Every structure is written in C-alpha cells, then in structure tokens.
Amino acid sequence: MTGISTTPRAAACAVAVDVALLTIQDGRLRLLLVEPDTPALAGRWALPGRRVRDEESLDDTAHRALDELAGITAPDAHLEQLRTYGDPDRDATDRVVSVAYLALTPMTDAPTDHDRARFWDTDDIGTSAGPSLAYDHDRIVPDAIERARSKLEYTALATAFVEEPFTLGELRAVYEAVWGVRLDAGNFRRKVVSTRDFVVEAGGLARPGPGGGRPARRYRRGSAQRLHPAMLRP
Amino acid sequence: MTGISTTPRAAACAVAVDVALLTIQDGRLRLLLVEPDTPALAGRWALPGRRVRDEESLDDTAHRALDELAGITAPDAHLEQLRTYGDPDRDATDRVVSVAYLALTPMTDAPTDHDRARFWDTDDIGTSAGPSLAYDHDRIVPDAIERARSKLEYTALATAFVEEPFTLGELRAVYEAVWGVRLDAGNFRRKVVSTRDFVVEAGGLARPGPGGGRPARRYRRGSAQRLHPAMLRP
DNA sequence: GCCTGTTTGAGTCACTCTGACCGTAACTGG
DNA sequence: CCAGTTACGGTCAGAGTGACTCAAACAGGC
Incomplete structure (x- = not known):
C-alpha cells in the first residue's frame, strides 16, 4: 500500500x-x-x-x-x-x-x-x-553552449575556464575556443587590460610554449563581474 | 489514509x-x-x-x-x-x-x-x-525587474510594452519607466531608427497629447530580436 | 652562433558609435 | 497671438573598435 x-x-x-x-x-x-x-x-x-x-x-x-x-x-x-x-x-x-x-x-x-x-x-x-x-538533452546542450558564448560577451566569466595565474594568451584562447573564432591579440589585450578589474597583474612571467615566443605576464582574476562595454563576438 | x-x-x-x-x-x-x-x-x-x-x-x-x-x-x-x-x-x-x-x-x-x-x-x-x-517572492521580484531592465538593453523587447501602432515617444517612455532615467529624445530616435528591423514605419501620424507637441509618426514592431550594438542604460 | 618562426607588448590610423547640444517644425492651451 | 511642449533633423567632440605595423623576447633548426 x-x-x-x-x-x-x-x-x-x-x-x-x-x-x-x-x-x-x-x-x-x-x-x-x-x-x-x-x-x-x-x-x-x-x-x-x-x-x-x-x-x-x-x-x-x-x-x-x-x-x-x-x-x-x-x-x-x-x-x-x-x-x-x-x-x-x-x-x-x-x-x-x-x-x-x-x-x-x-x-x-x-x-x-x-x-x-x-x-x-x-x-x-x-x-x-x-x-x-538521451532524453531531451539535445535541447539543453545547445542552450548551455549559447549561454556560455553569450556570457563571455558581457561578463568576466572567461576567467572561470583558466587556472590562476594565467596569461592573456590563455584567456584569449578561451574566447577563441568558446566562440570558434580567431581574435586579434593586440586588440584583445587592449580591451582586457583597459577594462577595470577584469584582470590584475600577478607579477612574474610565464614560460613560452614549445613554439617559442616572448614570455607573457601573469594575471589573476579581478573583482569585475560585468564588462562595460561588452566584448562583442565578431 | x-x-x-x-x-x-x-x-x-x-x-x-x-x-x-x-x-x-x-x-x-x-x-x-x-x-x-x-x-x-x-x-x-x-x-x-x-x-x-x-x-x-x-x-x-x-x-x-x-x-x-x-x-x-x-x-x-x-x-x-x-x-x-x-x-x-x-x-x-x-x-x-x-x-x-x-x-x-x-x-x-x-x-x-x-x-x-x-x-x-x-x-x-x-x-x-x-x-x-509572501513566500520568497521578495527574492523573485527583484530578479524579474532586473531581467526586464537588462533585456531592454540588448533585445527589442521594449516593444512588448506598447500597443501597435506606437510612437517613438511612447517607446522611449518604456525605457524611461523601466530604467528609471530620462533619455535624450534625439539620441534615442537615432538609435532606434538606425537599428535595422527594430521598428518599421506604419504610416500616418499620432495625435499629440494634452500638452501639445508636434504629431509623431507611427511605428510597428520590426522583425529584429536582438539589438546590435546594444542600447546601454546610462 | 645565426636565422626563422612565434608570441608578447605597444602603438597608429580610420571608422563607428555615443552623449551633449542646437535649431526648426508642428501641435495645444491660454 | 504667444508660450510651452514634443517631434525630427543635424552638428560636434570623445570613446571604442578593427586592421595594421613594429620591436622585444623566446624556441628550434642549421
């Protein structure tokens, strides 16, 4: 019963x-x-x-x-x-x-x-x-991906994908992977650094990857939650 | 039982x-x-x-x-x-x-x-x-208001508050009521009209309000869902 | 060691968009 | 007729962006 x-x-x-x-x-x-x-x-x-x-x-x-x-x-x-x-x-x-x-x-x-x-x-x-x-997860998954893509535009959420400390090249790779595009390194740097509290310098330099390149500065997540103005995807 | x-x-x-x-x-x-x-x-x-x-x-x-x-x-x-x-x-x-x-x-x-x-x-x-x-609705209500404020920025949702046909003054009043600010009429017009398919002219003129003023053109909702670029609140 | 390729960091230039502002048109109410 | 209000069109300076160039600093191959 x-x-x-x-x-x-x-x-x-x-x-x-x-x-x-x-x-x-x-x-x-x-x-x-x-x-x-x-x-x-x-x-x-x-x-x-x-x-x-x-x-x-x-x-x-x-x-x-x-x-x-x-x-x-x-x-x-x-x-x-x-x-x-x-x-x-x-x-x-x-x-x-x-x-x-x-x-x-x-x-x-x-x-x-x-x-x-x-x-x-x-x-x-x-x-x-x-x-x-299975189930209706083929409806949920596209919504999740689109939410992530959208949130990278107007929030500082990209830093959730990288471990601290990180370089701006690693952060740019996040945007490129999520959006599926290539971004100009110089413009990306200018945007990220000029946005208050998006990232803060952590001091020191990261070793270049196997392909070489100039050592990059290291950063940590800043206190900013939203990006003003937004970083629009191309 | x-x-x-x-x-x-x-x-x-x-x-x-x-x-x-x-x-x-x-x-x-x-x-x-x-x-x-x-x-x-x-x-x-x-x-x-x-x-x-x-x-x-x-x-x-x-x-x-x-x-x-x-x-x-x-x-x-x-x-x-x-x-x-x-x-x-x-x-x-x-x-x-x-x-x-x-x-x-x-x-x-x-x-x-x-x-x-x-x-x-x-x-x-x-x-x-x-x-x-009652309940936890004091948590839900601020979320709803903030969602509406945010959605006006990057979508064409403001037109959901007005009946067709509407004037740009009525549409501007929507933004001013939801955001609680005063907007410059000229800049608002420029932004709305220049955004493709945000609104479309419906023809004819609306009668001025009790305070007078020049008759305004009438518009209908366009097919645009998102605003590119967004209309950021001051 | 030297050269090539790569990445970082900094800067320039043209273009777009925005906020602030001005002037005129066209109406209402007194 | 006049004052007040709203609509519409335009100008101007400043901020932001995309495309681009250049130098600095590394790795790897010869």
Whole structure:
C-alpha cells in the first residue's frame, strides 16, 4: 500500500537537476557527458543529473550529480542555473521537471576514475562523430553552449575556464575556443587590460610554449563581474 | 489514509509556476500581484502562481495562473522563463520548487474583475508604501525587474510594452519607466531608427497629447530580436 | 652562433558609435 | 497671438573598435 501510494504519485512530479559542465581542453570547448546505467538508454549519453532530495537545495543537487556520476568535486567552479525543462513528454516514463545548470571549470579534473563519464568536443555533438543524447538533452546542450558564448560577451566569466595565474594568451584562447573564432591579440589585450578589474597583474612571467615566443605576464582574476562595454563576438 | 499517503509525499516534490507580469502605466513600471486566499497569508501579496498539472507544460501553467488568478488572457504577451527557486525552506509548509516566469504586456487588461488582483508600482515594492510579499517572492521580484531592465538593453523587447501602432515617444517612455532615467529624445530616435528591423514605419501620424507637441509618426514592431550594438542604460 | 618562426607588448590610423547640444517644425492651451 | 511642449533633423567632440605595423623576447633548426 505504501509503495502504491507514494512512489507513482511522487514520480509524477519529480524534480531533477542536470548539469552541463563545460571546460576547455587543447583549445576546444568540451562538454562532460555520462552513460546512463538504464538499459533502455544503452549507447546514449546524458548530462549528469540526479533527482532532488528532500531538504537539498538545487545547487547541492548539481554538485552531487557531478560528484557521484563523474567524480568531480569542484566547489569553486562557476555554477549557474540555465533554465528548467518541463515538457510533459520529455521523459518517456515519468513526468520529470529538470532544472538544468551550467558549470564552467578549468581543465583539471580527470573523470577517468569514472569510466562512464568523459568529455566530448562540443563541435562533434550533433554530428555522426559525436554522441547521441538521451532524453531531451539535445535541447539543453545547445542552450548551455549559447549561454556560455553569450556570457563571455558581457561578463568576466572567461576567467572561470583558466587556472590562476594565467596569461592573456590563455584567456584569449578561451574566447577563441568558446566562440570558434580567431581574435586579434593586440586588440584583445587592449580591451582586457583597459577594462577595470577584469584582470590584475600577478607579477612574474610565464614560460613560452614549445613554439617559442616572448614570455607573457601573469594575471589573476579581478573583482569585475560585468564588462562595460561588452566584448562583442565578431 | 489516502490523504495521508498521497498529499504529503506529493507536496514534498511539488512544482509550481509563479508569474511576474510587468506592465507600464502612467509612465511607471508596475507589477501584478494577487492576495492569496490562504488565511495564514492574510495581508500579504504574492505573484500569481499555480501548481503544475500532469500533462501540462510549464508555459501552460503560467498562462493558467494569469487567467485564473487575475482574469488576464494574453496569449500574445511576451512570456519567458526567469529562473527556478527551489530552496528547501522557501515555503513554510511543503517543499515547493517554483519555476518563475517573466511576462511583459501593454497596459490593456483590467484585472479589476478579480478584486484580489491589482498592479503595484515597482518603486513602492519593498517600501512601507508597498505590499509585503509572501513566500520568497521578495527574492523573485527583484530578479524579474532586473531581467526586464537588462533585456531592454540588448533585445527589442521594449516593444512588448506598447500597443501597435506606437510612437517613438511612447517607446522611449518604456525605457524611461523601466530604467528609471530620462533619455535624450534625439539620441534615442537615432538609435532606434538606425537599428535595422527594430521598428518599421506604419504610416500616418499620432495625435499629440494634452500638452501639445508636434504629431509623431507611427511605428510597428520590426522583425529584429536582438539589438546590435546594444542600447546601454546610462 | 645565426636565422626563422612565434608570441608578447605597444602603438597608429580610420571608422563607428555615443552623449551633449542646437535649431526648426508642428501641435495645444491660454 | 504667444508660450510651452514634443517631434525630427543635424552638428560636434570623445570613446571604442578593427586592421595594421613594429620591436622585444623566446624556441628550434642549421
């Protein structure tokens, strides 16, 4: 009786959190996906997601999803709500309202300890070279990528992709990876340095990469949240 | 037994939709609020909200909340998701996850047929002259107002506040009401007219207001969604 | 060591956009 | 008829941007 009375009713209005975690690796924007252990979804990939527990905030659920499904504990990573997907038929079995989150982090965590989680090149998602997505996650993923692209324009969020200290070349590589364009190094420098509190000099120089080049100054994140005026993508 | 077994479990994961409907009246930004019929909330005001039904999309719930609680049926009004509020203790009794919506509409609907619904000046909300808000709606309302202010900058959404045909003076009054500033009429005209497809001329002239003035040309909404470059608030 | 290629950092120039401002047109109310 | 108000068009200086050049400082190959 308890099983009949509680479980179906609860499933009919379940709330879940799905996290689109973006990072940058080898100059490319990558997205974390996991293989659901549901047999009906074999071969498909999904955003890491968990049901919201009683007495658990949505943010906590997002962190728990990343931790339990990919072994990623990034309390300092940027985490923001994306939007909520609640179409009645988005889940084949139950009515699940999903609160989607967007997470940004530097490429440091190795989810290899969880063999059902891996990063995918965002350019491959939606093509034959990429994964096929479960549920309605093919709607959430483009929204997440577009949100990230848009937020780079008018916020200082690009620094969430790099570790401190960083060079302006590394920060420029973030913009180029997320936007998929090439930016003029000189104009980018002028814009970033002239925006108050976007970045602050950390002192010292970074070693050049294998291809050579003049050593670059090192910077840390500044206190600015928004960019005035915005850095518009070409 | 049925009451005990279903209601508490279902309430523990209930999903609701709350709508922040903004409009402009007498040159001021106003917000629709309703008096909940819950005795425990007597004297407080709340955003119109309803529980999400099975087989009902979130957008449908938003429209139903406006209709049932304020008699407003505005299928053409702008409606977009704001964000989802899911703190475990945001509702005193149950765990209710609320998907907040932002709605923008011209001041045409008269919610007077519902005597528990009225528009409040957004400048008064949060002051002694304004209403005291129920639940955590004092968190949602500022987010809604800030979203509207921000969206006017980089989208053509200001036209959602006026009825067609409109004059550039009326459109400028929208920006001035939402942003709470005075804008230079000439510069505003130059910006709006030079932005492709923001507005299109409708032909004819509008009668001047009671204070006189030269008759203004009439315009309709254009096809543009975003403003490039943005119209930044001073 | 020397040359080539690369990246950083700094600067120039033309163009666009913006804010502040001015003048005229066309109406209302007294 | 006059004063006040709004609409519309224009000018001007300053800020911001894209395209570009040049020198500084490194790595790697010969």
